[in-house]
Amino acid sequence: MHEAAAMRGVVNKVLEVMQQAGATQVTCIELVLGASGHFTAEAAQQHFEVFSAGTAIEGAPLKIMWLPATFQCFNCLHRFQSCETASYATCPLCDGVALETEHQDVCYVGAIDVAFDEGNATQHHFVGAGLASTLQES
Numbered sequence: 260m261h262e263a264a265a266m267r268g269v270v271n272k273v274l275e276v277m278q279q280a281g282a283t284q285v286t287c288i289e290l291v292l293g294a295s296g297h298f299t300a301e302a303a304q305q306h307f308e309v310f311s312a313g314t315a316i317e318g319a320p321l322k323i324m325w326l327p328a329t330f331q332c333f334n335c336l337h338r339f340q341s342c343e344t345a346s347y348a349t350c351p352l353c354d355g356v357a358l359e360t361e362h363q364d365v366c367y368v369g370a371i372d373v374a375f376d377e378g379n380a381t382q383h384h385f386v387g388a389g390l391a392s393t394l395q396e397s
């Protein structure tokens with residue numbers, strides 16, 4: 260249910276930014292997800308479709324940006340970052356098994372592209388991580 264709440268927040272945020280900009284259409288939503296967190300691209304897309312249905316952003320394309328998680332190799336103790344969505348990865352130095360040591364369980368709007376009725380002008384709006392903390396509280 261955490262996922263659903265996060266995506267509801269994302270949809271509300273996009274609508275809010277769009278309204279503030281006076282835009283009529285959203286042409287791209289950059290969604291930032293923490294790799295290895297609770298989120299999967301499929302689930303994010305599904306929740307987005309549910310919450311955006313009937314709103315001005317219904318059908319807007321989601322572009323998912325993964326925040327890498329930190330892994331540490333069992334063999335050589337090398338630490339590296341990877342966007343693997345599993346809880347382990349392969350060490351780039353020795354091919355050993357590396358376990359995830361840290362990840363950010365986040366889901367927020369990184370930026371959105373909006374379009375206006377007049378002409379083909381589009382605007383890129385950075386939204387950023389501000390939403391992430393709001394989500395943790397609810």
Ligand SMILES: [Zn+2]
Nearest residue numbers: 332335350353
């Ligand atoms: Zn290694």
